[in-house]
Amino acid sequence: MVIKNWHNFVKTKQVSILDSLLSENIIFYSPVVHSPQKGLNIAKKYLEAASLVLFNSSFKYINETHNTNSAICEFECELNNIYINGIDIIEWENNKITSFKVMVRPLKGILLLKEKMAEILIKA
Numbered sequence: 805m806v807i808k809n810w811h812n813f814v815k816t817k818q819v820s821i822l823d824s825l826l827s828e829n830i831i832f833y834s835p836v837v838h839s840p841q842k843g844l845n846i847a848k849k850y851l852e853a854a855s856l857v858l859f860n861s862s863f864k865y866i867n868e869t870h871n872t873n874s875a876i877c878e879f880e881c882e883l884n885n886i887y888i889n890g891i892d893i894i895e896w897e898n899n900k901i902t903s904f905k906v907m908v909r910p911l912k913g914i915l916l917l918k919e920k921m922a923e924i925l926i927k928a
């Protein structure tokens with residue numbers, strides 16, 4: 805159910821989906837921020853910004869592994885003609901995401917992602 809709802813957010817970019825999907829105590833691990841981001845408000849800002857930057861027509865999940873309370877979802881997309889590949893490690897309890905960790909490669913892609921995300925987050 806959690807991953808289905810997450811995919812629905814990815815597809816629609818409807819931020820209201822995050823309100824029912826994220827735990828109040830979620831911890832978000834960014835690939836570029838050194839400390840974990842704790843709490844619903846900050847995690848929601850990061851995920852909303854990521855949706856604006858990454859979830860374009862080229863974005864797709866290419867591999868997923870699930871178990872009872874977690875999933876690893878590999879994605880790829882192209883941004884400014886740069887290939888980006890990464891994984892989302894998602895953990896949940898009681899149908900609420902409690903941990904969201906993002907890892908991205910290659911370096912050129914992560915630097916571009918950092919720049920694009922910063923432009924959005926500064927305005928938030």
